[in-house]
Each structure stands twice: as C-alpha cells, then as structure tokens.
Amino acid sequence: MKRPVYLDNAATSFPKPRAVIKAIQNALENIGGSPGRGGHKMALTASRTLFSARMAIAELLGLKNPERIVFTKNATEGMNIALKGLLREMDNVAISHLEHNSVIRPLKSLEESRGIGALHAPADRYGLPDPARIPDVSALVTTGASNVTGAVADIRSLGKRFGNKKTLLIVDAAQTAGSIPFDTAGVDALICAGHKGLLGPQGTGFVWFAEGVDPIPLIEGGTGSESASDHLPSYWPDRFEAGTPNTPGIAGLKAGVEYIARRGIEAIREKEKVLCAMIIERLANDSSIILYPPFDLSARASLVTFNIKGEDPSEVAEKFSRQGIALRAGLHCAPSAHRFLGTFPEGAVRVSPGPTTTKTDIKSFFTALDSILKNR
Amino acid sequence: MSIKGELIAVFESTHETMRAERAFKERRIKVRAIMKPRVISSSCQMALSLPDEKHASAVAVISDEALRFVGFFRKSKDGQWTPEL
Ligand SMILES: Cc1ncc(COP(=O)(O)O)c(C=O)c1O
Numbered sequence: 001m002k003r004p005v006y007l008d009n010a011a012t013s014f015p016k017p018r019a020v021i022k023a024i025q026n027a028l029e030n031i032g033g034s035p036g037r038g039g040h041k042m043a044l045t046a047s048r049t050l051f052s053a054r055m056a057i058a059e060l061l062g063l064k065n066p067e068r069i070v071f072t073k074n075a076t077e078g079m080n081i082a083l084k085g086l087l088r089e090m091d092n093v094a095i096s097h098l099e100h101n102s103v104i105r106p107l108k109s110l111e112e113s114r115g116i117g118a119l120h121a122p123a124d125r126y127g128l129p130d131p132a133r134i135p136d137v138s139a140l141v142t143t144g145a146s147n148v149t150g151a152v153a154d155i156r157s158l159g160k161r162f163g164n165k166k167t168l169l170i171v172d173a174a175q176t177a178g179s180i181p182f183d184t185a186g187v188d189a190l191i192c193a194g195h196k197g198l199l200g201p202q203g204t205g206f207v208w209f210a211e212g213v214d215p216i217p218l219i220e221g222g223t224g225s226e227s228a229s230d231h232l233p234s235y236w237p238d239r240f241e242a243g244t245p246n247t248p249g250i251a252g253l254k255a256g257v258e259y260i261a262r263r264g265i266e267a268i269r270e271k272e273k274v275l276c277a278m279i280i281e282r283l284a285n286d287s288s289i290i291l292y293p294p295f296d297l298s299a300r301a302s303l304v305t306f307n308i309k310g311e312d313p314s315e316v317a318e319k320f321s322r323q324g325i326a327l328r329a330g331l332h333c334a335p336s337a338h339r340f341l342g343t344f345p346e347g348a349v350r351v352s353p354g355p356t357t358t359k360t361d362i363k364s365f366f367t368a369l370d371s372i373l374k375n376r
Numbered sequence: 377m378s379i380k381g382e383l384i385a386v387f388e389s390t391h392e393t394m395r396a397e398r399a400f401k402e403r404r405i406k407v408r409a410i411m412k413p414r415v416i417s418s419s420c421q422m423a424l425s426l427p428d429e430k431h432a433s434a435v436a437v438i439s440d441e442a443l444r445f446v447g448f449f450r451k452s453k454d455g456q457w458t459p460e461l
Pocket residue numbers: 010011073074075076077100102143145146147172174175193194205333
C-alpha cells in the first residue's frame with residue numbers, strides 16, 4: 001500500500017528522521033538495564049542516554065539547570081505535573097482562550113478538588129494573553145502556539161513582564177518546541193511534547209521548571225536512589241521521575257533534538273513558512289473555502305485551518321483520507337479554541353506540514369482538494 | 377591503581393555523576409563509573425573511580441563546574457572506605 005501524504009504534524013510528527021529510528025533500535029538492541037538502577041555497563045549507558053538527552057534539550061531550547069527537565073510520556077503528563085504540583089488551595093489562574101484539554105481538564109479537576117478559579121486572561125485579537133494587561137493571579141497558563149489556529153504567543157514579552165512577579169508563567173510549548181524559536185527567560189514552567197516538533201517517538205515529552213519553582217511530585221515510587229527511605233529523594237530529576245523511564249523513546253528524542261540542532265530551528269521554521277504560504281495562497285483565493293486567521297505567517301505555527309463551505313469537516317477529512325492525504329478534522333482536543341474561532345461544535349480541517357514535508361506533498365494536497373471540490 | 381588504595385568521588389545524584397564524568401573527561405581526567413560501595417552513605421548508587429595523581433585537578437573541576445559533590449573516599453588495605461579530605 002502506498003503511504004499516505006502525511007499532513008498531520010501538529011498531532012505528531014511523521015516521518016521521523018532515520019537517526020531517530022536508529023537510536024531507538026540501538027537502545028532496544030544494546031541497552032539492557034534501567035537508568036540510575038544498577039552499575040553494570042548497560043545500566044550506565046542507559047543513565048548516560050538520559051543525561052545526554054537532557055543536555056541536548058537544554059542546549060536546543062536555552063534551558064538552565066538541565067536536571068530540572070523531567071521526562072514524561074507526553075505534554076499532557078507534563079502539564080498535570082505543573083498544574084497539580086504548583087497550584088494551591090483557592091489559587092486563581094488566568095488562561096488564554098486557546099488552551100488544549102491538557103490544561104482545561106486538570107484545571108477543572110483542581111477547581112473541584114482545591115477550589116481553584118480559572119478565568120480568561122485579557123486577550124489580543126487572536127485569543128492569546130496580552131502582555132500589557134496581566135491580571136493579578138497566582139499563575140498564567142498559555143499555549144506557546146495554538147494547535148487549532150496556529151496563533152503564536154509573545155512569550156518573550158510575557159516573560160519580561162513576569163521576570164520578577166509572583167505570578168507563575170506556565171507555557172504549553174507542545175506546538176512550539178523545535179518548531180519556532182522562542183525565549184524562555186521569565187518562564188517558570190515549560191511543557192513540551194517529545195513526539196511533535198522535537199521529532200522523538202510517541203510516548204515522550206518533558207516539563208522543565210525554573211530554579212526556585214518546586215512543585216509537589218505527582219507520583220511516588222522507586223527511583224534507584226535513596227532506596228532505603230520511604231520518601232522520594234529531594235533532588236532533581238529523581239524526585240519527579242519515579243518508575244522506569246522510556247529509555248528507548250528518550251534515546252530517540254535525543255536523536256530528534258540533535259537532528260533539529262543540526263538543521264537549526266530557524267531554518268526549519270523558514271521552510272515550514274514557505275509550505276504554509278503555498279497552502280494559504282491556494283485556500284484564500286477560493287470562494288468555497290473559509291480560511292481562519294491569523295494570516296500573517298510570522299504570527300502562526302506551521303498549520304492551516306479551514307472549512308469547505310457547507311461541508312462537515314470530518315467528512316472532508318475522510319474524503320482527503322480516501323485520496324491518500326492524512327490530515328485532521330474536528331475539535332483537536334481544544335474546544336475552547338474552536339469556540340473562540342466560531343467553529344464549535346463542528347470543528348475545522350487542519351493541515352500541518354512538518355520538517356520533513358515537501359512541496360510535492362503540498363501539491364498532492366491541492367490535487368486532492370481540487371478533486372473534492374469538483375465532485376461536490 | 378595506586379599503592380594508597382582506590383580513590384573514588386561521590387556525587388549527589390546519577391545526573392550529577394554523569395555531569396562530573398563528562399567534565400572530567402573534558403579535562404582529560406580518566407575516570408571509571410562504578411557502583412558506589414554501600415557503606416558510603418549517600419543517595420546516589422554510583423561513584424567515579426579516579427587515579428590518585430588526578431586528585432588535585434579533580435578538586436579544581438568540581439569547584440569550577442559547581443558539581444553537587446558528596447566527597448572523596450579511599451579504600452584502605454584492609455578494605456575499609458574512609459573519607460579523604
Ligand atoms: C497545544 C497542545 N497542548 C498539548 C497537547 C497535548 O500533547 P500530548 O498529546 O503530547 O499530551 C497538544 C497536542 O495534542 C497540543 O497541540
């Protein structure tokens with residue numbers, strides 16, 4: 001079977017670079033042993049793999065204190081560690097209009113268990129927090145870029161505003177890490193998926209905390225360290241990484257991060273912008289299509305969201321699938337963003353090119369679109 | 377190994393031991409990661425074994441890199457581990 005043209009990189013990136021596949025295979029074939037557990041050669045190699053993955057990530061994203069990078073199975077787990085570990089009884093939280101359910105649902109549960117109040121931060125026209133109007137809250141949670149509209153938050157300005165404020169700045173970088181250069185100064189907690197822009201396998205992600213930001217651990221268990229104690233170790237990263245980690249996955253994530261470092265985030269960003277420009281140009285000039293803002297390429301992540309007038313987005317995606325094009329329709333786990341866009345509850349169709357997408361892929365998408373529109 | 381008995385350096389955590397290993401290697405101090413003897417009470421399971429003549433340069437690296445360091449330990453002829461000051 002011919003492999004579909006993959007345009008769903010905002011969900012998870014595909015295909016992964018060869019180096020990523022090789023690193024995972026190498027880990028499975030050659031790394032027996034658990035990191036931080038046991039001192040035999042292969043356990044040491046496992047420990048070194050996690051260590052060098054943390055160093056590579058810290059270097060790529062400009063994060064201080066790499067030991068404060070906590071590996072998780074995805075961005076959702078990282079967000080849960082941040083929100084449930086940092087927010088206290090009756091805290092007030094401001095969020096953007098575009099948050100994913102990985103933010104909305106933990107906050108809902110915290111509202112019920114700890115009386116936490118969540119409100120929308122004063123927003124710019126795209127639904128993202130306006131750095132000039134920061135409310136007086138315990139924490140501001142914002143997406144780095146929306147997985148629905150692509151709108152990119154001004155993390156640098158928010159970070160500057162927050163530098164010496166008591167309010168915690170919690171950033172969901174699921175759609176930004178590895179794809180869009182951004183400044184992490186002033187950020188208190190940064191949540192990343194490993195399997196999207198960082199090109200690692202599914203089952204990888206991490207959360208990083210700035211110095212002085214010390215959450216309560218979400219889970220307890222064995223860490224290979226201080227085993228005689230009934231308590232977790234006090235130091236990073238062990239305190240937050242109970243249980244055997246996904247060593248093969250993290251080996252793959254490291255290879256993905258190194259691949260991006262070699263190509264450069266800027267270069268990847270520029271290439272993806274060219275692909276998005278092609279898509280926007282094609283869709284904007286078609287009267288049967290509704291294209292959603294922002295239209296400015298530098299204000300949006302590598303994804304384009306649209307609808308075909310009068311058609312159910314899910315059926316449109318199904319038609320694309322039959323033509324060999326993989327893209328995603330619906331609410332994209334972010335109903336609040338669709339409410340903001342005016343596309344709730346039906347959702348929209350999302351095309352998302354990635355670092356390995358080619359112009360030929362985009363042309364195949366156009367051919368399929370032409371045929372779908374013609375056969376209506 | 378030296379006649380004085382094996383010298384090892386112990387750090388706060390596995391991550392920190394790995395950081396030390398890398399820093400030592402960068403300064404051409406040959407170290408070997410080993411299982412830390414149980415009698416040395418510290419949280420990390422590992423230690424770095426290093427040559428005697430590198431003791432002074434290792435001290436410098438630990439301070440330059442602000443490594444979270446527990447201490448040096450030496451094994452005497454009768455097999456006892458004692459802190460090396
Ligand atoms: C903005 C945003 N936040 C969070 C997530 C959740 O990521 P994960 O599936 O890795 O938990 C996603 C992806 O689905 C996303 O796009």
